Amino acid sequence: MAAAKPVTIDEYIAAFPAEVQGALQEIRNTIRQTAPEAEETISYEMPTFNLNGSYLIYFAGWKKHVALYPVTERIFETLSAELAGYKGSKSSVHFPLNKPMPLDLVKKITELRIAENHLAVAK
Template sequence: MEGNKPIFATFDEYIAQFPPDVSGKLQQIRSTIQAAAPDAVEKISYQMPTFTLAGKNLVHFAAFKNHIGFYPTPSGIEEFREELSLYKNAKGSVQFPLDEPLPLELIGRIARFRAAENIEQAAAKQKKR
């Protein structure tokens, strides 16, 4: 049934499909990342809202039945492993339960960390040229 999956072109389209309580949380994450990484660009990748910076993915996020998945890459998880231990997490992802407040301050710090990482990697790549 892959053909029945909706295709989204923008963050707004993605967020609009959810009920107000979930769309509000998605919008909070979006705003937090925008504030933490103001030069990041929004796009849909893997049918999820994705922020990119310096030509690379910064973070992805997506809503599910009982949680919001946040995907800051393995380095983003590892750097904040202790704080993220309160949540179900894996190598490159963490799940924030829908029935709990979002850790927006932590999400912002992770986004800032990832932004610095992307910028540093882009600068190192430029130096090699």
Template structure:
């Protein structure tokens, strides 16, 4: 990839060879399908989806796709990601193996639900505080 920071996910994807572009676009479409209300952006110079906070990031490297579902996404899918190289908040999907789109779909759905739950807890907490003040 060129060294300048892309302004959009399209611009990011354009910087890679055609075969990698196809993988990146399919990952993007998988995320969009599971998180249709998410906003696309570039954060940390890589594609990012935001909905009620950061959902996830993904990036292409010479031999793998990095998928960053934050620590909670990895913790929830320990068994499924165990066959891949992974860290606290990252998973590496090798480009010379089939990309696990069904797993990506499950992780995205988990993160959407998790972020929504956090928002609902905050809203409930605020409602309780407002009710206490009125009492």
């Protein structure tokens, strides 16, 4: 029988080994502090923060990294020097679990996503 899909971010984080839980909680806390008005939910089976009725940012735990989504083209351009040391996909950045989580960078990405969210709402 498959494990139940998480309904809350607490359930999502609890499903990981202790060392991964710490990294996930650090990222969650940083996003929560940066976007206190955002609502926590689970979307696409990932922890998600919604703002103004649309998604703001997702994060997900993997075997060797924590991924943050979306990292838009504008964010990549704005933070290119800081993101250069990290792998990722077209719209994500991967933070390796064997290094401290770059919480300042998570905060900057969240701040830029908030700005993008507000621009989208204004249109």
